[in-house]
Amino acid sequence: MKNIDLIIYARWVVPVRPREEVLENMGVVVNKGKIVCLLPRQECERCYTAGEVVERPHGVLIPGLINAHTHASMSLLRGYADDLPLMKWLSEYIWPAEAKWVDERFVEFGAELAILEMIKGGTTCFNDMYFFPDVVARVAKNSGIRASVGMIVIDFPTVWAQNSDEYLDKGMAVHDAYRHESRISTTFAPHAPYTVSDAPLERIRMFADELDVQIHMHMHETEHEVEESLAQYGVRPLERLDRLGLLTPRLQAIHLTQLLPGEIETLAGRGVHAVHCPQSNMKLASGVSPVSAMREAGIPLAIGTDGASSNNDLDMFGEMQSAALMAKHDTLNAEALPAFDALEAATLGGARALAIDSITGSIEPGKAADLVCVDLKQAASWPVYHPVAQLVYAVARDQVGDVWVEGECLLKEGLPCKMNEDYILDAAQEIASRIAAGE
Amino acid sequence: MKNIDLIIYARWVVPVRPREEVLENMGVVVNKGKIVCLLPRQECERCYTAGEVVERPHGVLIPGLINAHTHASMSLLRGYADDLPLMKWLSEYIWPAEAKWVDERFVEFGAELAILEMIKGGTTCFNDMYFFPDVVARVAKNSGIRASVGMIVIDFPTVWAQNSDEYLDKGMAVHDAYRHESRISTTFAPHAPYTVSDAPLERIRMFADELDVQIHMHMHETEHEVEESLAQYGVRPLERLDRLGLLTPRLQAIHLTQLLPGEIETLAGRGVHAVHCPQSNMKLASGVSPVSAMREAGIPLAIGTDGASSNNDLDMFGEMQSAALMAKHDTLNAEALPAFDALEAATLGGARALAIDSITGSIEPGKAADLVCVDLKQAASWPVYHPVAQLVYAVARDQVGDVWVEGECLLKEGLPCKMNEDYILDAAQEIASRIAAGE
Numbered sequence: 084m085k086n087i088d089l090i091i092y093a094r095w096v097v098p099v100r101p102r103e104e105v106l107e108n109m110g111v112v113v114n115k116g117k118i119v120c121l122l123p124r125q126e127c128e129r130c131y132t133a134g135e136v137v138e139r140p141h142g143v144l145i146p147g148l149i150n151a152h153t154h155a156s157m158s159l160l161r162g163y164a165d166d167l168p169l170m171k172w173l174s175e176y177i178w179p180a181e182a183k184w185v186d187e188r189f190v191e192f193g194a195e196l197a198i199l200e201m202i203k204g205g206t207t208c209f210n211d212m213y214f215f216p217d218v219v220a221r222v223a224k225n226s227g228i229r230a231s232v233g234m235i236v237i238d239f240p241t242v243w244a245q246n247s248d249e250y251l252d253k254g255m256a257v258h259d260a261y262r263h264e265s266r267i268s269t270t271f272a273p274h275a276p277y278t279v280s281d282a283p284l285e286r287i288r289m290f291a292d293e294l295d296v297q298i299h300m301h302m303h304e305t306e307h308e309v310e311e312s313l314a315q316y317g318v319r320p321l322e323r324l325d326r327l328g329l330l331t332p333r334l335q336a337i338h339l340t341q342l343l344p345g346e347i348e349t350l351a352g353r354g355v356h357a358v359h360c361p362q363s364n365m366k367l368a369s370g371v372s373p374v375s376a377m378r379e380a381g382i383p384l385a386i387g388t389d390g391a392s393s394n395n396d397l398d399m400f401g402e403m404q405s406a407a408l409m410a411k412h413d414t415l416n417a418e419a420l421p422a423f424d425a426l427e428a429a430t431l432g433g434a435r436a437l438a439i440d441s442i443t444g445s446i447e448p449g450k451a452a453d454l455v456c457v458d459l460k461q462a463a464s465w466p467v468y469h470p471v472a473q474l475v476y477a478v479a480r481d482q483v484g485d486v487w488v489e490g491e492c493l494l495k496e497g498l499p500c501k502m503n504e505d506y507i508l509d510a511a512q513e514i515a516s517r518i519a520a521g522e
Numbered sequence: 523m524k525n526i527d528l529i530i531y532a533r534w535v536v537p538v539r540p541r542e543e544v545l546e547n548m549g550v551v552v553n554k555g556k557i558v559c560l561l562p563r564q565e566c567e568r569c570y571t572a573g574e575v576v577e578r579p580h581g582v583l584i585p586g587l588i589n590a591h592t593h594a595s596m597s598l599l600r601g602y603a604d605d606l607p608l609m610k611w612l613s614e615y616i617w618p619a620e621a622k623w624v625d626e627r628f629v630e631f632g633a634e635l636a637i638l639e640m641i642k643g644g645t646t647c648f649n650d651m652y653f654f655p656d657v658v659a660r661v662a663k664n665s666g667i668r669a670s671v672g673m674i675v676i677d678f679p680t681v682w683a684q685n686s687d688e689y690l691d692k693g694m695a696v697h698d699a700y701r702h703e704s705r706i707s708t709t710f711a712p713h714a715p716y717t718v719s720d721a722p723l724e725r726i727r728m729f730a731d732e733l734d735v736q737i738h739m740h741m742h743e744t745e746h747e748v749e750e751s752l753a754q755y756g757v758r759p760l761e762r763l764d765r766l767g768l769l770t771p772r773l774q775a776i777h778l779t780q781l782l783p784g785e786i787e788t789l790a791g792r793g794v795h796a797v798h799c800p801q802s803n804m805k806l807a808s809g810v811s812p813v814s815a816m817r818e819a820g821i822p823l824a825i826g827t828d829g830a831s832s833n834n835d836l837d838m839f840g841e842m843q844s845a846a847l848m849a850k851h852d853t854l855n856a857e858a859l860p861a862f863d864a865l866e867a868a869t870l871g872g873a874r875a876l877a878i879d880s881i882t883g884s885i886e887p888g889k890a891a892d893l894v895c896v897d898l899k900q901a902a903s904w905p906v907y908h909p910v911a912q913l914v915y916a917v918a919r920d921q922v923g924d925v926w927v928e929g930e931c932l933l934k935e936g937l938p939c940k941m942n943e944d945y946i947l948d949a950a951q952e953i954a955s956r957i958a959a960g961e
Contacts, residue, residue, distance in 0.1 A: 161904075162911040166846075166860040200901035365847035366915070368856035395915035396902045401840070405847070407605075408804035412848070417807035421605035462639035463835045463919065465600070465947050466954030472601040476805070476834035480902065481920035508904050515905030 087114035088490060090133040092124060093144035093456055095470045098446035099430050103423050105470055111144060113452040116489035120448050141460035142484060143470045145426070146445050147207025147229075147453035148399040149433025151358045152299070152337045152387025154213045156185075156193025158200065159514055160392040169305050169367040177392060181214075184518050185242055190215040194222040196511045199502050200397050202228060204480035205455040207488045209397075210335065210358075210387065210437055212272040212299055214243035217257045220267050227493045227501050229453060231437050233272025233299050234258060236283050247283035251290070258294060265451075266489065268296070268439065270335070275301035276320035277308050284327050297333050297438050303346075304338035305369050321346050330355050335436045337387065338363075339377070340370030347373065351380040356436035359428070361405040363389030374410045375419045384428040385436040398480045403429045407475050422475040452490035458482045526553035527929060529572040531563060532583035532895055534909045537885035538869050542862050544909055550583060552891040555928035559887050580899035581923060582909045584865070585884050586646025586668075586892035587838040588872025590797045591738070591776045591826025593652045595624075595632025597639065598953055599831040608744050608806040616831060620653075623957050624681055629654040633661040635950045638941050639836050641667060643919035644894040646927045648836075649774065649797075649826065649876055651711040651738055653682035656696045659706050666932045666940050668892060670876050672711025672738050673697060675722050686722035690729070697733060704890075705928065707735070707878065709774070714740035715759035716747050723766050736772050736877050742785075743777040744808050760785050769794050774875045776826065777802075778816070779809030786812065790819040795875035798867070800844040802828030813849045814858045823867040824875040837919045842868045846914050861914040891929035897921045 091113070096106040098121065110127035112119040122130070157177075164176035190213065201209055211219050212233035223230035234254025236247055244250040258269040271287045273279040291298050303309060303320060312320045321342075324330055332354035339350075339357050350357065357377050364372055378384055386406055388397045403425040410420035420428075434444025443453045457478055459467050464477040486494035493500055530552070535545040537560065549566035551558040561569070596616075603615035629652065640648055650658050651672035662669035673693025675686055683689040697708040710726045712718040730737050742748060742759055751759045760781075763769055771793035778789075778796050789796065796816050803811055817823055825845055827836045842864040849859035859867075873883025882892045896917055898906050903916040925933035932939055 159905065161916060162907045165908070165911045165915060166850075166857050168856040172856070196901060196904070203901055362847060365851040366856065368850040368854045368858070370854065371851075391916075395911065396918075398902060398918070401843075401918075404840075405844075408801060408844070409851070411605075411807040412804040412810075415807045415809065417607040417611070417805065418605050419807070460947055462635060462642055462943070462947065463837060465635065466598065466951040468601045468954065468958055469604070472604045472834065476604060477600060477830075479835075479837070479840075479918045479920060481918060504901070508899055508901065512905040515907060519907055 084132050085130060086132050087112055087119060088134045089113040089137065090127055090131060091137045091139070091144060091454065091456065093139040093142040095143040096121060096446060097143060097145050097426070097471055099146050099427055100445035100447055102427070111446060111454065113490045116452055116491070118446060118448050118450050118452050121446065137485065139456050139484065142456040142458055143474065144446070144454055144456050145474065146430040146443065147455050147486065147488065148205050148429050149385065149437065149444065150201060150206045150209040150388055150397060150399055151335065151385035151433040151436050152360055152389055153197070153209050153211055153397060154390035155197035155209060155211050155219060156190040156213050157390035157392045158197040158397070159189060159193040159511060161395045163392055163518070165395070169369055170307055172367065172393070180518065185214055187215055187218050189514060190218045191222055192507065192510045192514055194219045195502070195507045197391065197397055198223060198226045198228050199499060199504060199507050202226070202486055202493050202499060202502070203483060204398050204400065205457065205483035205486060206397065206399050207453040207455065207486060208433065208437070208443065210270070210299060212274070214241055216254060217260070220257055220261050224264060224267055227488055227491050229266040229443065229488050231268045231270050232257060233270050235272045235274065236287060237274040237278050238280055251283065251286060255290070258296065268437070270297040270299040272299040275304070275308065276323060277311050281327060284329060288328050291333055297335055298329065299335045299337070301338055302336040303341040306341055309341050321349065325349065332356070338369065338372065340364050340372045342373055347376055347380045347382070350377070351382045355382065356385060357382045358385045358387050358436055359406055360387045360389040361409045362402060363393045365405070365409065366393055371413045374406065375414050375416070383432055383435050385432040386429045399429050400478050400480050403475045422472045425475045426471055452487050454487045455483060456485040458484045523571050524569060525571050526551055526558060527573045528552040528576065529566055529570060530576045530578070530583060530893065530895065532578040532581040534582040535560060535885060536582060536584050536865070536910055538585050538866055539884040539886055541866070550885060550893065552929045555891055555930070557885060557887055557889050557891050560885065576924065578895050578923065581895040581897055582913065583885070583893055583895050584913065585869040585882065586894050586925065586927065587644050587868050588824065588876065588883065589640060589645045589648040589827055589836060589838055590774065590824035590872040590875050591799055591828055592636070592648050592650055592836060593829035594636035594648060594650050594658060595629045595652050596829035596831045597636040597836070598628060598632040598950055600834045602831055602957070604834070608808055609746055611806065611832070619957065624653055626654055626657050628953060629657045630661055631946065631949045631953055633658045634941070634946045636830065636836055637662060637665045637667050638938060638943060638946050641665070641925055641932050641938060641941070642922060643837050643839065644896065644922035644925060645836070645838050646892040646894065646925060647872065647876070647882065649709070649738060651713070653680055655693060656699070659696055659700050663703060663706055666927055666930050668705040668882065668927050670707045670709055671696060672709050674711045674713065675726060676713040676717050677719055690722065690725060694729070697735065707876070709736040709738040711738040714743070714747065715762060716750050720766060723768060727767050730772050736774055737768065738774045738776070740777055741775040742780040745780055748780050760788065764788065771795070777808065777811065779803050779811045781812055786815055786819050786821070789816070790821045794821065795824060796821045797824045797826050797875055798845055799826045799828040800848045801841060802832045804844070804848065805832055810852045813845065814853050814855070822871055822874050824871040825868045838868050839917050839919050842914045861911045864914050865910055891926050893926045894922060895924040897923045
């Protein structure tokens with residue numbers, strides 16, 4: 084008998100790798116933050132004594148969901164401006180509000196609120212792009228969630244930095260401060276082709292190679308962006324980035340709603356990761372991201388919620404469902420993006436985009452115990468024929484019961500273990516009330 | 523001081539009529555199942571003593587949601603077959619399973635499960651089409667929910683009836699048995715143009731006028747349906763139904779994913795109700811329902827989930843969100859179907875389609891107290907700028923705390939008052955397990 088930290092017995096385990104596998108009545112053995120093995124119950128009981136045994140007779144255990152694109156602190160602007168097109172929404176509402184209101188405190192409480200929401204909804208890792216990444220990294224670290232924090236770069240001055248040198252310097256200081264943290268990583272996050280000029284993009288490409296980090300960037304989100312690039316640079320944004328050497332497996336290309344067939348081939352050839360944000364694309368009427376065609380071309384797919392002010396939640400269950408439904412709708416093919424593929428994009432696909440798939444994204448021995456248990460025995464997701472179909476087409480976020488990151492329990496039977504929910508919600512409303520009053 | 527049954531004090535009240543109104547800190551006064559008035563708290567306290575006072579300091583009170591198209595008992599086939607196109611899904615999976623498995627017990631427990639799910643999700647009324655409407659009506663009556671039960675008619679024999687005469691006779695017996703029940707109404711439910719021939723449709727039109735009931739019918743759901751009609755009848759289904767005199771304000775036209783501009787004009791001119799099922803249309807890749815164009819033409823809009831096996835839940839919050847997002851996506855116009863309009867379609871629009879808008883669908887004095895209170899103070903829907911945006915873009919079904927129908931409490935702080943949840947879930951799984959085993 085070997086003594087280990089934790090055994091989780093769930094009715095079903097969907098490890099994501101091997102593909103489409105559904106295990107029943109298995110134990111997942113966890114020790115020192117890592118998955119040791121998956122074994123039938125009898126074998127588990129014969130081989131291990133555990134510090135904690137968790138029994139979930141109606142639960143399905145999955146790898147933690149990875150939200151591959153968000154702006155966590157924008158949770159404080161949830162519902163601030165809706166039913167508007169992207170450029171009007173950005174330039175008349177969001178950017179002025181951010182200019183007036185975003186400071187360290189805003190980012191801190193916005194990140195707290197977003198992380199609380201994500202943990203409660205089964206997200207164990209998020210890929211962030213926002214101002215004050217130092218604050219986001221600190222809040223994430225304290226919460227226990229895994230995060231990839233964007234070193235944002237944008238041509239114009241903001242409360243975070245005045246010019247691209249300062250953005251890069253301050254970003255790299257965050258990278259340096261957190262480079263030994265197992266759960267916090269950093270990416271370069273040049274905002275978008277239309278907000279970052281060539282010189283900083285070239286520096287980012289060089290630094291990304293030197294530091295071995297990913298690059299997180301909005302790309303081909305709107306027709307307007309493409310037109311503007313044609314006018315300013317004479318080429319579409321994708322071609323411009325290709326000339327700058329940015330189309331590599333380091334690139335997380337967010338949105339991709341405006342793609343020509345040849346551009347799909349280029350992205351596939353370069354190994355770029357596509358991050359699909361279906362609800363945000365629908366809400367802002369940004370266009371159709373050709374998810375099925377991208378997958379057929381071999382482009383790896385991840386899923387993100389985008390920020391809460393264009394969604395308006397950070398719910399990866401809703402996002403998986405929307406991705407699976409929208410792919411069918413857009414192609415008029417009901418077989419497009421089947422349930423398993425949506426789940427894979429929301430787990431292992433995200434890990435690959437973040438270049439952390441050697442440590443998370445599936446339930447495999449040796450990987451970190453980033454695990455989520457979902458209770459299927461509720462009226463809206465019962466009875467069960469295929470647990471994966473339930474996860475994508477019927478489960479809602481509140482059915483997440485338990486969440487572990489590196490084996491640390493962050494949510495137990497629906498209750499946060501480390502975060503003070505009342506305090507966070509009250510602080511969020513206090514900030515929002517001041518914003519609403521225009522104080 | 524007048525003594526009445528119930529006062530509900532919610533932080534916000536969205537009565538739906540007047541349009542876009544959001545009331546704060548009001549009391550909704552209920553007596554003998556009806557809404558008496560909406561008054562500021564102080565006035566309420568001065569004028570009324572109540573048998574029960576409900577305080578919801580973070581709640582938004584809305585009219586109960588109306589699911590304008592479902593097949594309740596198909597909840598037992600939730601997740602039975604997914605990621606398939608409509609005709610393959612129907613003819614190779616659903617119809618054979620129904621032929622083998624549907625009996626009174628299936629319909630009874632399927633309806634129990636569906637009604638439990640709907641009540642927990644804030645739906646106070648559903649418009650059903652399925653076999654054994656007598657069983658559905660009985661289960662609905664016992665549960666306390668409001669229901670419109672379809673007197674199904676289909677050309678081919680099923681376990682419910684052998685021919686159109688028998689369908690009509692058995693349906694009308696249900697109508698007769700429930701005609702004095704305030705919460706149960708009936709509609710004629712000819713399945714679809716491709717499954718019901720002219721003679722029964724002509725009889726249905728005549729009987730509907732005589733009995734003064736609505737007609738509930740799938741219509742222009744797929745391109746295949748339109749092509750088949752052209753081949754068989756020489757005209758598109760809509761024109762055929764128009765010639766048969768069925769295009770009137772009695773008609774609830776479900777789906778409408780295949781419409782020519784002239785057909786939109788025809789539907790508007792005839793006063794037909796459109797029932798939009800966005801998630802089902804996406805999942806089955808049925809096509810684009812031109813919701814914005816229909817609304818501009820003046821066609822009244824309702825929203826339905828369709829059955830749980832093509833959705834896969836009966837969640838009207840998810841459906842409102844999908845309707846609002848999909849309308850923007852399909853038109854590339856982020857202002858299409860704004861949040862309030864989605865909420866209106868899911869409440870008053872449903873009541874109009876069911877011809878019960880004089881008694882429900884909005885919070886107005888004299889209407890039935892069909893009310894739902896939603897808790898907004900949860901991480902995913904907080905802070906609040908505009909409660910209606912939260913309801914459509916951020917709330918999930920589990921935030922429904924309280925549900926009343928005709929003033930009777932069916933859900934209190936998330937717990938069903940009249941239904942035995944464990945018993946229903948266990949019975950559902952027992953039936954599903956036999957189906958999965960092919961016994």
